[in-house]
Amino acid sequence: MTGLRAEPKAESAAGDRRLLLGVVLAVTGLGIGIGVVAGLAGWQLGADSAVYRAGALSLLHDRPLYGTGLLEFLPNWATLPFIYPPSAAMLFAPLATVPVGLAWGLFVAASVLGVFAVVRAVLGTVRAGSDWGAPAWVASGTAAVGLTVLLLALEPVWKTLFLGQINLILMTLVVLDVLVVGAAGKRWGGVLVGVAAAVKLTPLIFIAHLLVLGRRADAARGLCTFAGLQVLTFALVPWQAAGYWSDVGTDLELVNTGNWIFNQSLNGMMIRLADGAVWSTDVAVAVGALLAMPAVWLVRQYAMRGDAAAALLVTAFYGLLLSPLSWSHHWVWVVPFVVLLVARGRWLAAGAAFLGFASCVVMIVPNGRDTEFNWGPVEFVFGNAYVFFPVLLGAVLCARALTGPSRVGVPSHPG
Numbered sequence: 001m002t003g004l005r006a007e008p009k010a011e012s013a014a015g016d017r018r019l020l021l022g023v024v025l026a027v028t029g030l031g032i033g034i035g036v037v038a039g040l041a042g043w044q045l046g047a048d049s050a051v052y053r054a055g056a057l058s059l060l061h062d063r064p065l066y067g068t069g070l071l072e073f074l075p076n077w078a079t080l081p082f083i084y085p086p087s088a089a090m091l092f093a094p095l096a097t098v099p100v101g102l103a104w105g106l107f108v109a110a111s112v113l114g115v116f117a118v119v120r121a122v123l124g125t126v127r128a129g130s131d132w133g134a135p136a137w138v139a140s141g142t143a144a145v146g147l148t149v150l151l152l153a154l155e156p157v158w159k160t161l162f163l164g165q166i167n168l169i170l171m172t173l174v175v176l177d178v179l180v181v182g183a184a185g186k187r188w189g190g191v192l193v194g195v196a197a198a199v200k201l202t203p204l205i206f207i208a209h210l211l212v213l214g215r216r217a218d219a220a221r222g223l224c225t226f227a228g229l230q231v232l233t234f235a236l237v238p239w240q241a242a243g244y245w246s247d248v249g250t251d252l253e254l255v256n257t258g259n260w261i262f263n264q265s266l267n268g269m270m271i272r273l274a275d276g277a278v279w280s281t282d283v284a285v286a287v288g289a290l291l292a293m294p295a296v297w298l299v300r301q302y303a304m305r306g307d308a309a310a311a312l313l314v315t316a317f318y319g320l321l322l323s324p325l326s327w328s329h330h331w332v333w334v335v336p337f338v339v340l341l342v343a344r345g346r347w348l349a350a351g352a353a354f355l356g357f358a359s360c361v362v363m364i365v366p367n368g369r370d371t372e373f374n375w376g377p378v379e380f381v382f383g384n385a386y387v388f389f390p391v392l393l394g395a396v397l398c399a400r401a402l403t404g405p406s407r408v409g410v411p412s413h414p415g
Contacts, residue, residue, distance in 0.1 A: 019141040023116060028109050035098075035105015046104025049164025050078040053103045055089035056096040058082070059237060065089060066243045075100055086240040087198040087229040107164040114172035115157065115335060116148045121179045122336045125309045126343040138343050147342065151335050154357045159329040167332045170196045171316075174206050175336060178312050182210070182218045190218035194225025202323055209315040212299050258325050261367035264386035265326035272372045272383070281324070288322040291391075294398050301401050309340050317390035328362050331386050353389075361385050 038045055054071040058064065063072050065082050074080075082089070095103045123138050137143050151157055160167045173192040182189030190210060196203035204226070210219035233241040259271040267284040274280040295318040302311035316333040320326045334357045341350035365375075365383040375383055 016141050019145070023145060024113060027112050027116075031105045031107075031109025031112070032102065033105070034108065035102035037101075038104055039099045039101025043101065044075075044077040045162055046100065046107065046164030047078045047080055048166070049095070049104045049107040050075055050100050051080050051082055052084075052088070052092040052107075052164075052166070053095040053098075053100060054078075055082045055084065056092040056094075059086065059089040059240065060093065060096055062237075064243070065240050066247060084200060085198065085230065085244050086233040086237055088200065089240075090229070090233060090236070091195070091199055104164040107166075107169075108161050111161055111165075111168035112148070112152070114168045115151055116144060117172050118175045118336055119144045119147045119151070119339050121175050122309050122339045123343055125179055125183075125307075126340065147339060150354075151338065154332075154334055154338075154354070155360045155363070156329045156331040156334060156357060160332060163329060165329055166199060167330055168335075170200060170203055171332050171335070174203055174316075175312070177218075177222075178206065178209070179308055182215060183308060188221065189215065190220070190222035191225050193218075194222040194229070197222070197226045198229040202319060205315060205319040205322075206312075209299065209312065212296055212315075213303050213311070259370065259372050261362050261365060261372055261383050262328045263325055264320070264328050264331060264362065264384070265323050266321050266387060267324045268326070269384045269387045272375070273380070275373045276370075284324075291318065291321065291394075294394060298394065298397060298401070309336060313337055313340070314394070317394075321387065321390060326386075328386060331357070356385065356389065 037043075051071070051074065054073040055065055057073040058071050061073075065071070065086060069081065070079060071082055095106075098106065120141075123144060126138055152161070157168065159165075173196040177189060177192035177196075181192065190207070193203060193206045193210070197207070207219050207222045207226075210216075210222060230241065230245075258265070258268045259276055260268070261272075263271075265284070266287050267281055270280040270284040270287070271277075274283070295314055298314045299311045302308075302314065313333060313336060320331060320333065323330075334353060338350050338353050341347075341353065361382050362385060365379050367383070372383065381388065
């Protein structure tokens with residue numbers, strides 16, 4: 001009888017592996033295909049992936065990454081500066097071996113596969129937590145594929161794909177580290193968070209998240225990974241590293257240019273509200289500091305209930321609010337949020353979140369050329385929709401946690 005029970009599980013696992021292999025091959029093939037077509041047709045897609053590629057080429061050819069405006073190896077239609085640490089350029093080195101169009105196609109493929117991995121990881125946390133009463137379909141690979149395709153309609157997701165941005169890939173590294181690798185007690189927990197932070201500084205907040213969870217060893221590994229990659233760049237390209245950390249990485253001048261509607265952060269909202277006043281960023285920092293206490297409290301509450309995914313989302317959304325610049329395509333963390341709601345049968349909330357982020361509301365409100373300074377109350381609310389979403393949600397969750405029945409379970413990690 002034991003053998004009979006084990007046989008369906010073995011068949012299911014084999015089918016799951018076949019599905020996974022099929023998804024990886026199909027998405028990779030599609031990414032390579034559209035990348036080749038994009039290059040041959042001259043499509044001006046992947047402005048950000050073009051910057052990453054140009055950064056890698058500049059590093060390899062000993063050309064300056066900072067202080068000269070646009071990079072030497074950029075196509076003429078990509079007019080963005082390289083504002084990442086030199087460790088990012090080092091990690092982007094493989095992009096230097098392929099044309100611009102193919103680099104974008106590979107980024108699209110990696111990003112879509114990242115969405116699939118995040119969906120699987122979040123569904124896995126719900127499936128593992130029997131207290132949440134997850135339906136049987138949560139274990140289905142087909143459900144993960146379907147959700148992945150559906151979530152491509154979210155504005156932060158499709159915009160990330162068109163730009164060739166790194167957001168989805170960084171989110172994948174963090175989710176896999178916090179919810180899969182570290183949660184299983186692996187000795188290299190925290191490393192992926194450190195790598196993500198070495199590409200873009202904002203994931204450093206997840207090292208603090210690991211500390212709040214009591215995962216001190218993971219936090220230490222993450223910090224050492226990040227620091228080690230910085231030391232490596234100082235050893236290999238000292239003048240590039242010094243240029244970044246003495247100027248670009250510590251330059252806050254750019255935050256007061258963030259009044260454009262697509263900067264969906266506390267800083268962006270305050271700049272718009274204060275008509276660009278120089279003190280607006282200070283107010284945003286103060287508000288962010290005030291929100292830190294309820295954010296940490298919520299993280300600890302969810303961690304004590306064994307709800308690692310919800311705890312991670314609190315930190316992710318807080319980080320988006322706190323960052324001086326959180327462009328609308330940075331809000332890809334709505335992906336695991338919607339997945340978590342769907343897996344728990346919160347259909348109304350999941351639908352509202354999906355429609356809100358798929359509606360492109362921040363693209364509809366009048367914007368650009370300082371139009372934001374002339375908004376009325378309605379435009380202000382809709383023009384800061386992404387900012388209001390986690391603030392209001394956090395207030396509701398805090399109120400429910402304080403007034404509702406306690407539901408404390410086993411912590412998500414023993415150490």
